[in-house]
Amino acid sequence: MLWENLLKSDYHDWRGSGHSEDLLDKPGWLEQWLAIHNLPYPGTPSAEELDDLKRLREHMLRIVQKLTVRESADPADIHELNRALSSGPIILHIAESDSDYRLESTPLRAGWPRIVAEVAASFGRLLAESDPSRLRICGNPDCLVVYYDETRNHSKRFCDDKACGNLMKVRRFRARQKAAKTDGSQIHSTSET
Template sequence: MLWDDFMKSDYHDWRGSGHSEDRLDKPGWLEQWLAIHNLPYPGTPSAKELDDLRWLRGHMLRIVQKLTVHESAAPADLEGLNRALSGGPMFLRIAESDADYRLESIPLRAGWSRIGAEVAASFGRILTECEPSRLRICENPDCMAVYYDETRNRSKRFCDDKACGNLMKVRRFRARQKAAKTGVTTSES
């Protein structure tokens, strides 16, 4: 999802090294991200455009943080989404494809404000058309990635069960091993 990959631009090393980076500053990351989502690369963003993207990411994160503790999003954060949405005015048109019709939205503007509007719209669809209560933040304290829980019983705890989930399982196992050794040593004394 567009919004999901955008949120991952604020990277934290899930393995616990403490390394983090803002991938918006990483050369080539934006261009690659947009190519994956079939969006045009409007060129290198200015400092203000990068600040606007970070600002949008912050609003989206605050909304997810509120929703994960069963609170409503703050009006200021919703206004932040609406501000980003206003940067991408568009018109609608009907297009034909394989004896079927589809409604297309055609942007009136190019540039980074349009990209911000696309991200905000992608996130807005999760809030309005899906179940916002399924938004999660990875329980690995070193990762903190945001994701949408698509499991039937809403039990997904980690952004990636093979990476963060497995790592946390190993950490719990080692903590139990250490506690058992400490308990054995203490009981022998």
């Protein structure tokens, strides 16, 4: 999803190295991201346009953080989401193909304001048309990736069960082993006295 990939652009190494990187600053990343979502690349963004994308990412993340703990989003964050939506006005029109009709939209503006509006609309559709209570932040404290839990029982805890899920399972196992060794050595030292 468009909004999800923008949130993932604030990368944190899920393995725990402490490395983090803002992919929006990485050459070529924006062009690849837009190509994946069939959006035109408007060229290298100005510093202000890049700040607009980062600000939108920050507001969306704060909304997700509130929703994952069952709190209402801050009105200021919703206001900023609406401001981003207003930067890309569109014209709606009916298109006909063979035997059916569909509603299409054509942006009135090109460039980065349109991209910001597309991202905000993608996130807005999720909030309005899906179940926001299914938004999650990965349970790996080193990862923090935001995802939408599509499991039947709403039980997904990690963005990727094979990566973060296995890593956390190994960490819990090692912590139990270490605690068992510590408990065992304490029992030995008390029985010797």
